[in-house]
Amino acid sequence: MIPCKPKVAFYWCASCGGCEEAVVDLAEAILDVVAKVDIVFWPVAMDFKRKDIESMAAGSITATFLNGSIRTSEQEEMAHLLRSKSQLLVALGSCSHLGGIPGLANLFDRTSILREVYIQPPSTVNTGGTLPQAHYQDNGHSLELPVFHETVRSLDQVVDVDYYIPGCPPTPKTFAAALQTLLSHQLPEKGSVLAPDCALCDECPRKDTKPEKPVFSEFKRPQQMLVDEQKCLLAQGFLCMGPATRAGCEALCVRGNMPCTGCYGPTSRVRDQGAKILSCLAALLESKDEQEIDRVLGTIPDPVGTFYRYALPGSLLRRKKLDGVPQAPLAPR
Amino acid sequence: MPEIPSVSGPEDVRIGVYVCHCGTNIAGTVDVKALASYAACLPHVAVSREYKYMCSDPGQALIEVDIAEHDLNRIVVASCSPLLHEATFRRVLARAGLNPFLLQMVNIREHVSWVHSDRKTATEKAKDLVRAAVRRVSLHKPLEKRRVPINPSVLVVGGGIAGIHAALKLADAGKQVYLVEREPTIGGHMAMFDKTFPTLDCAACILTPKMTAVGSHPNIKLYTYSEVVKVDGYVGNYKVRIKHKPRYVNEDLCIGCQECITACVYKEGKTPDEFNLGLSKRKPIYLAFPQAVPQKVVIDRDTCIEFKSGKCKKTCIEACGERLAIDFKQKETFEEIEIGAIILATGFKTFAPERNPSCGYGQYPNVYTSLEVERLINASGPTGGEVILRDGKRPTSVGIIHCIGSRDANSNRWCSKVCCMYSLKLAHLIKEHTGAEVFNFYIDMRTPGKGYEEFYDRLLDEGVHFVRGRVADVSDWAVHPSEEGKLVIRAEDTLAGFVRRIPVDMVVLSVGLEPQTDAQDVRRLFNISCSSEGWFLERHPKLAPVSTFTEGIYIAGACQGPKDIPDSVAQAGAAAAEALALIDAQSVELEPYTAAILEQDCSGCKSCIPLCPYQAITFVDEKKKAYINEVLCKGCGTCVAGCPSGSIQQNFFEDDQIFEEIEGVLAYA
Amino acid sequence: MLNRDPRASEISQDRFEPRIVAFFCNWCTYLAADLAGTSRLKYAPNIRVVRLMCSGRVDPQFVLDAFAHGADGVFIGGCHPGDCHYQEGNYKALRRYRLLKRVLKDMGIEEERFRLEWISAAEADRVRSAINQMVEKVRELGPLNLQVKDAPKASTEEVCV
């Protein structure tokens, strides 16, 4: 399936670059990778003028690793181009997998974001209310910027995706393993997430300290109490996404004595990570009284931001409903 | 995540869709032809037909033949509620050699044709539901029912005529029966009656033999003065906890000689006698009534001096002597029994006429309830069978008012069914005992039943007066000398067309029947339903009148609705037969809707363990994963919904099957 | 908007006909709905019932999936507190419902579009009234129209900031 010296490409859209750092974190191993594959381009190591990629033969790239979510017209165009030129398109990292943290922007609309950034900040002096423009004439010089879309989308909401490598960022180990799999001659089923398909608790160092009957009468925020360095964080009352999150990171955050925030996304059997952790935690309450139930659940200050930290665009609802239908871009035309 | 394909399921899925007209029940509102032809165009549908009655033999045959001819491997039947005919059509699949669970039913009768009138919308809704079923069924998997052995003993709750009859039938069939009665004696309401309509044979004469039979039957364990407090398990294997209230008399030692009662420091009874509805008094130590079963006295701790002050001479203990049956230290005790089936025969209570002030009960001493009059007339009653009023007079005129607490928007809307007949009976008996003039005030005279109408005719001949019309009120307000010192019944005579004032010495209120006060608690205890009136709900009003929605639990007698003695006995027999049929099968099939852990997917997060109300989920330390005990699992699916990594699956209610159904109903246009 | 549902016009010329997905537990609410049928009680045809064994089986994913696929409202029917055929499934449903309601609110979905009702096997009339009320309420709110399933891969946005 994959030729002896496969051509590999990297590109990034709305992301922070952490995923590529993860690749660099292969450290010494990076030299082996370089030996095994032919890196035809890195995000910045090659001219990405649309026509240059267009000029490439379809499928001439063996595998493109694309990280970052899709927020601007430019990113969308690039995603389409790379898809057409690549045999395999791999979504690398939470942002392209599920939308990632920038996906939280789907709780707001485009205009309010632009106003917040360019008009409202206390340090910004912008009495004229200037906003960046897609097309602008600056004394006769016409300048263009990519369109800032209303909605952040995961890569597979824009183009067909073959595989996913989860994580914010994926650990070097996860990335290396995934690369191995792709270089191997039996490719996994299309659409697979290249990481263990079990929840994080499976590999959590604190697994044994979790009681058999975890029931909640209150959720704790880390600044409210000291965090025991040995005990299961959920058992301590901290909201840990571990039970609803795919394993593979070796519980790095928990080893750092903080709860899992869910960056590896749900298992293959779950369609909506947030709904699942919600269902799990809520059911474990003790109270049968509506007021008391609301009080306990009230100790989760930000359900959406917590349950969907990395997966809002990839969730079933994808974004907050905009006032005034139709929903762009969700509504059919 | 990648989009899950809308119609998944293997390529070789071949679905047959069958739309039932149910005569005009469905076809009258739903365009069944359009529906069938719509279904024919859905993915994977190989055959789609509509037929007059799918549940009929030819209807079933139709499916069987198609399965063979078109080698169908999935079936959708759009007809009535699955709760009615799912079993029927599953059998069809089984006969045709298909796994019965490859069926999906669509409820286009109860949920469509019967609740909507607009043909277009009803048909569109039916299409949505069929489309959803077609998508769902493609994901169905073959399932095997579980067989579990059945404990061949039966619990009967309630020692009235229904409970007694059911217990005897089962015991005679050689089954171990536990009969639990909360009162100190069995007998129920029937034991209070004097005669029974229409034959006028004496209630005691026909009941007492059955009562003693129960008391002495080798296969019946009788627990009086006891209550069921906990019910666990499932059909064929129930575990029940019974509380024995202390009667402060050792049942094994008491021989019912009643010397203790005579010896009691109270020379006269001071406490209103429950059995006589307070028309007489009893002592703190007493026997409910002469024919009580078991013949064991009981001490009422609220009135017994020993209990109140601890300073009683305890003459009862002296009287009991070396038998040492009396035991003031007795405590309540508990007992666990295991049975395969349960029959509930917890009976009814009579309407409390205080709730209807205009009839003067509690205000005028000479206003009685029908049940009180039963006691007055009864030879073993407070007056030894003499009809003497509270003021000592003998009535020369008596008014019997029907429908007190029945057919009345202000109390109970239902007809209590037995009142007309017992009112006629009482009219006859009162006339017989006193020769008084008797007036019956009725709304309608309801006498369906063998020999009932004839009995009514007989009463007419006996010169009992009948006034057709609602009674406005009962008062002692005399407007005419002839009314002085009498109770005046004001009623509209709808036949004569004017309001009558009829002065009488005695008023009898024919009170209606109501569910027991604690009917709701009892039904929760046994996990069955009640109708909105509070009567226990049968599985089907026609086809399963003594079954409930909980397998292995049956209902008999007036706890299911107002009934006279013959009906109660008949129903008790039916319930006994059902129970017998169940336990004689020795094993029972359970729905396979159980949940199972996908072992290598489970992360061992333990979230599911506290969710199971049946402790079916345990944590296996060696594997560090959860495990579900299939036998304990009842298939509610709560753990499935709660598993944060989707690692629990429920048979027949798998996530993907439900997603298909949801997306199916919404995939319109 | 009405045209998104070809039937809207058939049902009535000018009225929006909401699409409501209901999850009924097998032992109480589904029975009540059957009873409504046998009693020939008439109610709004906008509801589509999915039968589950217990309201405790209602996975919040089902609710979101329904909204995402074009439901204008979601209705959960379960046994009254204390009456659950499985002892406490309905309490679990209640707890999930309370939290899911908050999430939906944050996602801009009006509260009235998501409803939990306790309806016993005997309360056929409650089925009728509850469904009619909800349909009316949702009709007032108008279409939700989150048809994520149809979200085209190509952006449908007009090209300007």
Add this chain to the structure above:
Amino acid sequence: MPDQNQEAPPSISQGGNAQASNVSVRTHITIDPITRLEGHGKIEIFLDDAGAVQRAYFQVPELRGFEKFVQGRPAEEMPQITSRICGVCPTAHHMAATKALDDLYKVDPPPAAKMIRELIYSTFIAEDHALHFYFLGGPDFVVGPNAPAADRNVLGVIAKVGIETGKKVITMRRRLRELVALAGGKAAHPVFGLPGGVAKHITSEAQKQFQEVADEAVDFAQFTLQLFEEVVLKNSDYVSLILSDAYTHRTYYMGMVDSQNRVNFYDGLIRVVTPEGKEWKKFASQKYLEHIAEHVEPWSYVKFCYLKSVGWKGFTEGEGSGIYSVAPLARLNASDGMATPLAQKAYDAFFSTLGGKPVHHTLANHWARLVELLYAAERMKELAADPELTDDNIRVLPTEKPKEGIGIVEAPRGTLIHHYQTDENGLIEKANLIVATQNNAARIAMSVEKAAKKLISGANVPEGVLNQIEMAFRAYDPCNGCATHSLPGSMPLLVRVRNQSGNTLTTLRRDCNGSVHRD
């Protein structure tokens, strides 16, 4: 710097001329992309009738809107959420956010917690600076500005300095990142920061590891400075390049300093010096709004910082313009020295070689970065040696109701400001984020324009122009809002010459293997 025209292949010049003859007067050059500044950086160059550069625009075409979508999130999540602004300097955002939380909840972390924070932070700075020198900026010098682009990357560096050194570089970076992960949970997007302390204490084993690596880091830093001296300073071409006017701007400089005005990354006061090097202002984090303002241009998604009281005067330099600069060079300019002995020596050498303070040569950033690398390593060593480091009292639990908090640190790329307002439940109501490179945005724009004006004339654009424009901004290690850097090596360039009707006259393209094509 060899003459560009000689370097240009004849085919091009001919083509160029051929084209030029029928070029209508006004032309427009697009250089796209320059490098990856969140999406592509983009330079638009407009020529006047004479074919001279009339105006060059430096555009940043990407935005994610963190300021908005953090609203409603619990403040304590900000260190983790905002670190996603940049995966290359996540620790900087994590730390700024964490300090903002201290201020928000009015808590002062216990000594051990402060040490752990600064230790992790110094480790991170050392790693990041090393990354930039060897992987990103360094190749320009180590391998050489005119070397084929294919070699101008970390692999080229390895080839030049020898595989052993190369491995040493890679190993050093790995070990530094492993330490961040050890103490902070993850190297990319760590989790240690909490209001009033850190999540996890440092075990004595961990302390040993820090001590070992710190020693190696100090050696490594010195080795790197030496390498720079030999490869760059001993090469007069390079030095003249650094000093050349194309890369020189006289602006204000900003950096964080300790009580003795010495460079500090983790804490201190913000000090600003004038283009003459005189202290202009020194202020506490909480006062930043009095001194810093941002300007918006409709043609870029990046905002341009300037000194409020001096004011926005457009893209002009000098005392009269509010434009200022941050990052290594600026920090050295804005300080009076370094807090560790070896770094202080390097500091002195730096200024004496480049002719005293302040140094206005953009390319000097590379050297300044190495001075800071040495400081970071030495600081690591100090902290790792401290016995109090392993104290397990690492948290002070907040008691105050939260309202407003400001946190400022020196990110590798300059001053980084996080400013939050919350409701009394600690949910973010407003967040203002000024990321390092924003402070440099205006100066970068000027550098680009200056380079373009100096190097481009007419439709004929020789390839040499491209490297030089590239170097003009790479020296800043630009990380706009906060993007990232060239990985590895050469950045592709495209220069297209269009006439006013938009028709392309000449396109010059250099792809990653360095070969130049003319389409």
